[in-house]
Amino acid sequence: MAAAPTTGVSMGEALNRALRDAIADDPDVLVYGEDVGPLGGVFRVTDGLAGEFGEERVFDSPLAESGIVGTAIGMAMYGLRPVVELQFDAFAYPAFEQVVSHLAKMRNRTRGAVALPVVLRVPYGGGIGGVEHHSDSSEAYYTHTPGLRVVTPGTPADAYSMLREAVECDDPVVFLEPKRRYWSRQEVDLPVRTEPMATPVVRRPGTDATLIAYGPMVETALEAAETAAAEGRSLEVVDVRQLAPLDDGVVTASVRRTGRAVVVHEASVFGGYGAELAARIGERCFHYLEAPVLRVGGLDVPYPPPKLEHHHLPDAHRVLAAVDRLQWESEWVDDGDGGRTLP
Amino acid sequence: MKHTDERPRPAPALPTREPVRLVDRHGRRVGHSSFTAPDPARLVELHRAMLIGRRFNQQAGTLARQGRLAVYPSSTGQEAAQVGGVLALSDQDWLFPTYRDSVALVAHGVDPVRTLTLFRGDWHCGYDPHRYRCAPQCTPLATNASHAVGLTYAARRKGRDVAALAMMGDGATSEGDAHEAYNFAAVWNTPVVFLVQNNHWAISVPLHRQTAAPTLAHKAVGYGMKGYHVDGNDAAAVYAVVSHALAEARAGGGPAIVEAVTYRVDPHTNADAPQRYRDPAEVEHWKERDPLIRSERLIRDEGLLGDAEETERALAAFGAEADRIADTVRERLADGDELDPRSLFTDVYATVPPLLEQEHALLADELREV
Ligand SMILES: Cc1ncc(C[n+]2csc(CCOP(=O)(O)OP(=O)(O)O)c2C)c(N)n1
Numbered sequence: 001m002a003a004a005p006t007t008g009v010s011m012g013e014a015l016n017r018a019l020r021d022a023i024a025d026d027p028d029v030l031v032y033g034e035d036v037g038p039l040g041g042v043f044r045v046t047d048g049l050a051g052e053f054g055e056e057r058v059f060d061s062p063l064a065e066s067g068i069v070g071t072a073i074g075m076a077m078y079g080l081r082p083v084v085e086l087q088f089d090a091f092a093y094p095a096f097e098q099v100v101s102h103l104a105k106m107r108n109r110t111r112g113a114v115a116l117p118v119v120l121r122v123p124y125g126g127g128i129g130g131v132e133h134h135s136d137s138s139e140a141y142y143t144h145t146p147g148l149r150v151v152t153p154g155t156p157a158d159a160y161s162m163l164r165e166a167v168e169c170d171d172p173v174v175f176l177e178p179k180r181r182y183w184s185r186q187e188v189d190l191p192v193r194t195e196p197m198a199t200p201v202v203r204r205p206g207t208d209a210t211l212i213a214y215g216p217m218v219e220t221a222l223e224a225a226e227t228a229a230a231e232g233r234s235l236e237v238v239d240v241r242q243l244a245p246l247d248d249g250v251v252t253a254s255v256r257r258t259g260r261a262v263v264v265h266e267a268s269v270f271g272g273y274g275a276e277l278a279a280r281i282g283e284r285c286f287h288y289l290e291a292p293v294l295r296v297g298g299l300d301v302p303y304p305p306p307k308l309e310h311h312h313l314p315d316a317h318r319v320l321a322a323v324d325r326l327q328w329e330s331e332w333v334d335d336g337d338g339g340r341t342l343p
Numbered sequence: 344m345k346h347t348d349e350r351p352r353p354a355p356a357l358p359t360r361e362p363v364r365l366v367d368r369h370g371r372r373v374g375h376s377s378f379t380a381p382d383p384a385r386l387v388e389l390h391r392a393m394l395i396g397r398r399f400n401q402q403a404g405t406l407a408r409q410g411r412l413a414v415y416p417s418s419t420g421q422e423a424a425q426v427g428g429v430l431a432l433s434d435q436d437w438l439f440p441t442y443r444d445s446v447a448l449v450a451h452g453v454d455p456v457r458t459l460t461l462f463r464g465d466w467h468c469g470y471d472p473h474r475y476r477c478a479p480q481c482t483p484l485a486t487n488a489s490h491a492v493g494l495t496y497a498a499r500r501k502g503r504d505v506a507a508l509a510m511m512g513d514g515a516t517s518e519g520d521a522h523e524a525y526n527f528a529a530v531w532n533t534p535v536v537f538l539v540q541n542n543h544w545a546i547s548v549p550l551h552r553q554t555a556a557p558t559l560a561h562k563a564v565g566y567g568m569k570g571y572h573v574d575g576n577d578a579a580a581v582y583a584v585v586s587h588a589l590a591e592a593r594a595g596g597g598p599a600i601v602e603a604v605t606y607r608v609d610p611h612t613n614a615d616a617p618q619r620y621r622d623p624a625e626v627e628h629w630k631e632r633d634p635l636i637r638s639e640r641l642i643r644d645e646g647l648l649g650d651a652e653e654t655e656r657a658l659a660a661f662g663a664e665a666d667r668i669a670d671t672v673r674e675r676l677a678d679g680d681e682l683d684p685r686s687l688f689t690d691v692y693a694t695v696p697p698l699l700e701q702e703h704a705l706l707a708d709e710l711r712e713v
Binding site for chain 1: 344345346466467468471472473474478479483486488489490491492493494495496497498500501505519520522523524526527530531686689690691692693696697698699
């Protein structure tokens with residue numbers, strides 16, 4: 001397996017640059033949240049921005065997530081484009097009511113009269129040795145809410161491009177940042193614009209099965225595909241990018257080509273976003289499928305303590321084990337006598 | 344860049360326990376050391392708007408009983424608090440109302456028929472918030488308050504002099520969102536006046552189960568805000584105090600909480616059963632303190648509308664105007680936007696995503712089948 005790049009731009013740096021360019025390009029953009037000012041955010045994603053743009057544009061707010069989102073809603077009603085940081089996945093929960101009852105619904109309630117171009121940046125997911133409440137994969141709470149765009153980048157280039165697009169977007173965007181990938185690097189010249197965030201992309205072409213992943217699991221899926229290739233199995237990797245609203249064309253086209261699919265995410269499997277993907281693939285690719293769609297994810301347990309989190313998090317090994325279960329052994333041959341499976 | 348540690352404003356004084364009152368329940372003026380009643384034209388205007396509000400409440404209540412509205416939360420008895428607060432706003436200011444505040448919307452200039460769109464069940468909000476500078480009526484308690492903070496913050500950044508009146512009930516002050524909004528407003532020094540209508544009941548729960556604070560206005564002090572405790576059935580007092588609080592907030596003196604002490608005479612909504620939780624005698628006690636009785640007495644006793652004959656004529660004209668508005672509401676209730684199922688899909692996102700296009704096609708098929 002190829003070693004992860006140690007040069008180039010990290011995802012955290014790409015996000016920082018995206019914020020900087022967005023603030024510079026549009027006087028209505030402002031960034032606030034907990035510790036995003038002089039400190040630069042606990043993950044340093046807002047590093048240097050308060051110094052460069054001043055407290056008018058980048059500032060620390062009181063410590064109150066519902067108030068952060070509620071005030072952002074009011075600001076957006078009057079023409080600003082706030083980008084707020086909710087420090088960690090699990091600490092975004094106090095804002096849930098504002099997100100679900102107002103942010104997601106304002107356009108609909110007012111028949112389009114009031115748009116809310118608000119970006120909620122939420123570092124999410126595990127894998128960084130965080131103690132409890134710092135590692136939740138909270139995407140399904142948001143994707144189940146019509147009116148929100150829920151996006152998550154899998155590469156530094158996408159992190160830059162999708163954040164710029166999120167800030168420019170007239171819909172509220174929940175921008176989920178896979179925090180364990182903040183330090184993942186890629187050779188890319190910024191600024192960059194990648195494919196529109198609403199479209200999934202094929203990250204790696206393949207012919208035998210499709211791995212569908214997003215956010216932190218894109219890297220894991222690519223690693224699995226690399227290992228499989230060495231073993232003679234060609235896996236295609238699709239990065240979903242915008243989880244909601246989902247444009248599933250790229251996903252279903254890929255699965256129709258390969259005939260097999262494994263959906264991969266970090267979140268617990270039961271009731272997770274992968275269930276939606278699997279159901280859609282089942283509905284749209286049924287006659288193309290050689291095997292049931294499998295889901296790979298975290299265990300259905302509360303997020304474990306740091307010393308046990310590696311048991312929870314899916315890795316390339318768990319992904320490949322699922323690929324092995326895609327009924328390769330039962331290829332059916334018509335022998336004119338009811339059929340038989342290959343040995 | 345580093346933070347500096349500074350305290351923005353001097354500590355505010357405690358609100359008075361005795362509510363600010365400028366006109367007593369017999370319509371007699373009461374002197375006050377800090378506030379004066381508005382001029383006669385304003386007093387008359389307050390009375391007129393309250394009359395319209397009272398008739399509107401009655402009409403909407405009737406329509407709800409007839410099943411023409413899905414539900415209606417009446418504010419009968421609270422007209423002074425709503426009208427007094429809203430008439431204190433300037434032309435560019437915004438209102439952030441709750442479900443209880445339809446009368447405030449009407450006084451603010453929102454089309455009365457469109458005010459009822461929510462309760463009629465045609466849509467969630469019947470008016471363009473930008474046109475009326477009025478947010479959609481808010482049902483999740485206290486969640487509208489931080490929107491007012493954000494909006495006034497944005498207006499200031501854009502160099503516009505916009506203040507806001509954020510309305511909530513006594514029960515809503517227990518919500519975390521009320522706390523967060525008070526705190527944000529105070530720290531950011533945004534020009535918001537939080538108008539708390541203490542109508543004594545949050546559905547069936549009385550105020551003493553809600554808070555141990557001496558008054559709801561006292562809550563302001565902990566945030567570094569001014570708190571005002573006002574007789575909410577005295578439109579003159581509500582108007583004077585909210586005007587003062589708005590002027591101070593506009594001038595950079597900080598936001599404020601105004602607690603208007605009033606009473607919800609009607610059930611919580613038409614679906615409520617108040618006999619299960621409160622004594623009818625209490626309702627009678629408050630009916631004697633009806634805000635319209637006192638404003639009418641003041642107008643008559645002081646001759647604010649001229650001599651006896653002129654007064655009768657003018658008051659009758661106000662009544663006729665209120666009736667006309669109520670009649671219009673009843674007649675035009677069926678008006679409004681065409682209910683097109685397609686509209687379910689159009690304003691969920693800025694553009695209709697593929698998933699919703701597919702669902703729209705499915706629904707269109709279903710409609711063709713019937
Ligand atoms: C967050 C939330 N919790 C519960 C409710 C249900 N509810 C609607 S009105 C109400 C009572 C509110 O009382 P108060 O704030 O005093 O206002 P009032 O209805 O008396 O005007 C409750 C509990 C709600 N709308 N929102």
